[in-house]
Amino acid sequence: MNADKFIIDKLNEAIQSLYNAQVPQNFIQVQRTNREFEGDVTLVTFSLLKTSRKSPEQTANELGNWLQTNVSEVERFNVIKGFLNIKLQSSFWLSELQCIVNKDNYGVKPANSLGQRVMVEYSSPNTNKPLHMGHIRNILLGWSVSQILKANGYDVVMVNLVNDRGIHICKSMLAWQKFGNGETPESSGKKGDHLVGEYYVRFDKEYKAQINQLVKQGVGKEEAEKKVPILLEAQEMLRRWEAKDLEIIKLWETMNGWVYRGFDITYERLGVLFDKTYYESDTYLLGKDLVERGLAKGVFVKKDDGSVWVDLTADGLDQKLLLRSDGTSVYMTQDLGTAQQRFDEYHFNKHVYVVGNEQNYHFQVLMLILKKLGNAWADDIYHLSYGMVELPEGKMKSREGTVVDADDLIDEMVNTARSMSEELGKFDELTAADAYKVINMIGLGALKYFILKVDPKKTMLFDPKESIDFNGNTGSFIQYTHARIKSVLRKAAELELSADNRLPEAIQLNDKETELVKILTNFPEIVSQAGDNYSPALIANYIYDLAKTFNQFYQDYSILKEQDKNIQKFRIILSRQIVRVIKQGMLLLGITVPEKM
């Protein structure tokens, strides 16, 4: 947005000179000129009318005239209704492009760190079942937002919180004990998390069967659901776990170990990492001292049965339980404790929780309680709330087998990438190892881009079949465009055309060239906005725009066959910057781009 800032400065001078006045910053509304009009930047004059005391057209004309006579970078202007469209000289855009060329880490690494630490929690799986579609959205968002924050100068700490304890974990353990016959990932060849997940499903099946049996015996349904023998066994197992029963702990460690190894494979395939992993079995007792603090401050109240509550009705919320009557804590209490622990440990300036929007209320309450406890840093917590992923057939329910498994989905994407590439004969010149790398990049790129291009907070529809369409606004279109530009540049190098990065000065840019430079100069602004809004979607749509605009440009203008050497040189340097920005932008989405495909 350098051009905007430039024009805003000049407009300030113009207003001072013409009307002898100064206006607040937000009164000068500058935007990109719509495609159907001539111009680069546009001033909306309505907010200036009180200052100019003229009609919109008159104001626009006066300002336009002033700019044209006093600012050499302004080539010409036109006025339509209250809009002043300003066209800048080619030389302005050339110098803008030269700035980009000269910056090593254009848009992705600020000159200096902000010295601010931000913690990003994402993924946060349960250890009783494999990762699914919803987790994928979480993981991709968490990773991408972390990269974007880094690009904005933050020191990012990526953390995972594994929910490795509780009744649901005991359910799969119990089912394995009963029906597993000693099956292990090694003996069965199954991925650990999938194996454990199967026993979780098995438990549910058995649980339902036992309910039906009880109902048949004349027990009421509600009562039956609570008195099912297998559920009572699971509860007993949880009790023994909490009592640190050696046999149970050993089983728990073994089965969780299988799951972790399974998760690690999935994380690796998705290309994500964590700086630190927290386990709920370590943290579930945290938060009790906060309860004491709250009671002492009078923020919490203890009821006659010993349970502890916080009353948030004055804030428009409900009462919330923090300690059960038996003295054990609940999810909220643990989360409060965990947040406090992390703050004490890291003194973060921001803490981003990537968690689904079904927990909006939970986080609202969490932040409010932390604030009531007197923690100013509660305001630095941001719940990156994302919408559900829906399937064309309807809701995903893990117990009903309508989930899309993360590993299966990745396989499907990569396999489709392979068969499409083979069909098009793309790998004829690549070694098997290179081809393998490329199809992984394509398959995963398609998946990641499809998920991340959607505004996080919106519910999105994921159609596995459609996502593997490699046409249109997709990751593979961008990867392909990147590979093609690379190919042009290789050819240019072979022909020994313009090796250096010094732009010629006296050339006239056409519309598409100017547009490309405009888009390129916008990159840092987009990265910054994406960071402010925690939204990779802004970057995804930006890169698509860049790639598409290049394709349009290249359809009409030549590079290798261009006769004018100065123009040719400009176009080669421009192309270099485009591939650079595409590559860096995609990296912020966690997507790698192949050199050839």
Add this chain to the structure above:
RNA sequence: GGCCUCAUAGUUCAAGGGAUAGAACGGAAGUUUCCUAAACUUUAAAUACAGGUUCGAGUCCUGUUGGGGCUACCA
């Protein structure tokens, strides 16, 4: 019931209170004299409904309808 959220072409997504609401897929019709046709061009097609605020509303406010979520001594 209460609270939160969403509603844009046939479909999936865009649009910091600004001009004639953009793309993509699918439909119709075209285009290989520089790279790699996974491309490009043209074309038909949308702001759920009713009010309000504003010079100006897809965007803000109110109501209606419809979808989703939350409202556990589960996590």
